[in-house]
Amino acid sequence: MIGVSGMSTTALVLNTTNPDVKSLKDFSPKDRIAMPGIKTSLAAVVLQMAVAKEFGQENYAKLDPLTVGIPHPEAYAALTSGKTEIDAHFASPPYANLELQNARIHTVVNSVKLFGNITLDVVFAPKRFADANPKTIEAFLAAFDEACDFIARDPRGAAESFARSLKTKISVDDVLPMVQDPDTKFSSTPNAIMTFANFLASTGAMKQKAASWTDLFVPQLHNRKGS
Numbered sequence: 001m002i003g004v005s006g007m008s009t010t011a012l013v014l015n016t017t018n019p020d021v022k023s024l025k026d027f028s029p030k031d032r033i034a035m036p037g038i039k040t041s042l043a044a045v046v047l048q049m050a051v052a053k054e055f056g057q058e059n060y061a062k063l064d065p066l067t068v069g070i071p072h073p074e075a076y077a078a079l080t081s082g083k084t085e086i087d088a089h090f091a092s093p094p095y096a097n098l099e100l101q102n103a104r105i106h107t108v109v110n111s112v113k114l115f116g117n118i119t120l121d122v123v124f125a126p127k128r129f130a131d132a133n134p135k136t137i138e139a140f141l142a143a144f145d146e147a148c149d150f151i152a153r154d155p156r157g158a159a160e161s162f163a164r165s166l167k168t169k170i171s172v173d174d175v176l177p178m179v180q181d182p183d184t185k186f187s188s189t190p191n192a193i194m195t196f197a198n199f200l201a202s203t204g205a206m207k208q209k210a211a212s213w214t215d216l217f218v219p220q221l222h223n224r225k226g227s
Contacts, residue, residue, distance in 0.1 A: 001124045001126060002125065002126075002130050002216070002217065003122050003124055003190070003216045003221075004123040004124060004125045004130060004137060004141070004218055005123045005140070005141055005144055005188035005189075005190075005217075005221065006121070006122055006123075006187055006188050006189055006190040006193070007119070007121035007122060007123060007144075007186070007188075008119070008120075008185065008186045008187070009112075009118060009119050009120065009183075009185045009187075009191055009192075010092060010093055010112075010120070010121070010184040011092075011093075011096070011110050011183045011184070012042070012043055012046050012091070012096070012110075012120065013090070013091055013092075013107050013109065013110050013111070014033070014047065014050075014089070014091075014109035015079065015089050015091060015096060015099045015100065015105050015106065015108070016031075016087055016088040016089075016105065016106065017082060017087045017088070017104050017105055018031060018087045018088065019106075021088070021108055022108070023108060024050060024051060024054045024063065024108065024109065025054065025055075027063060027066060027088075029065070029066070031087055032066060032067075032068050032085045032086050032087060033063065033067045033068065033086075033088040033089070034067075034068050034069075034070040034074075034075035034078060034086045034088065034089045034090070035047070035068070035070070035075070035089070035090045036070070036071055036072060036075075038064070038067050038068070039061075039064060039067075042092075042120055042121075043090035043091075043092070044064075044067060044090075045196070045199070045200065045205070046090070046111050046115075047063060047067070047090055047109075048060045048061060048199075048203070049114075049115065049196075049199050050114055051063050057202065060203060066088075068086065070086070072089075072091060072092065075089045075095070076089065076095040076099060079105065080099060080102050093178045093181070093184065094170055094174070094175060094178055097177070097178055098170065112183040115192075115195055116192060116195075117183065117185060117191055117192065118192040118195050118196055119187075119190045119191045119192065119193050119196075120196065122190070122193070123140075123144075130218050134220070137220055138220055141188055141220055141221070145188055147186075148186040148187055148188065151179065151186050152186070155176060155179045158179050159175040159178075159179045160172050160175075162175050162179070163175045188221070189221065189224045189225065189226050190213050190216075190217060190221070190226040190227065191226065191227055192227050193213045193216065193226070193227065194210070194212070194213055194227065197209075197210050197213070197216065213226050213227055214226070
């Protein structure tokens with residue numbers, strides 16, 4: 001596999017209903033943190049990065065036993081209902097934002113505040129396909145760049161499209177602040193991706209450490225100011 005483009009930098013947010021949890025150090029074995037997948041999902045790795053920052057690199061998996069694999073919509077429903085053992089959710093927009101409309105819920109970790117605007121959402125393709133179809137890759141990048149320009153130029157139009165695509169009922173007025181959030185940026189150019197890649201290499205999840213972000217992406221991006 002090889003990276004075809006970046007997608008977005010946005011805040012992943014760890015929200016909880018537990019009033020006693022103010023930091024990662026406050027989580028106990030009784031807590032349960034919902035995320036799309038245990039150990040392997042984007043939220044799982046970002047949680048490990050945050051834990052390594054808090055407890056030391058050697059303890060990066062300290063909170064893994066508390067994690068439960070649940071898709072974001074179901075995790076949002078579980079957290080806001082208060083009727084399950086789930087009392088925390090490492091969420092992405094729009095679920096993170098919707099959760100915070102509930103007075104019982106507060107934020108423990110914000111990935112942007114910890115690590116800056118890292119491109120965490122990325123488009124991948126089989127390397128053999130990308131190498132054999134350079135014109136397809138170029139066409140995809142052109143279309144994606146056009147979409148990013150549209151979001152920047154017409155945030156309300158982008159919010160309307162996003163609201164229509166969600167299974168969760170949400171208004172355009174609720175989506176618009178998420179699209180305009182300064183912590184959220186849409187671009188095909190990877191930003192600070194090496195922060196993520198270096199962590200994965202340090203834990204052994206990435207078997208071969210990349211020397212540069214360009215090692216991870218198609219040549220069509222190499223002339224851009226990525227990182």
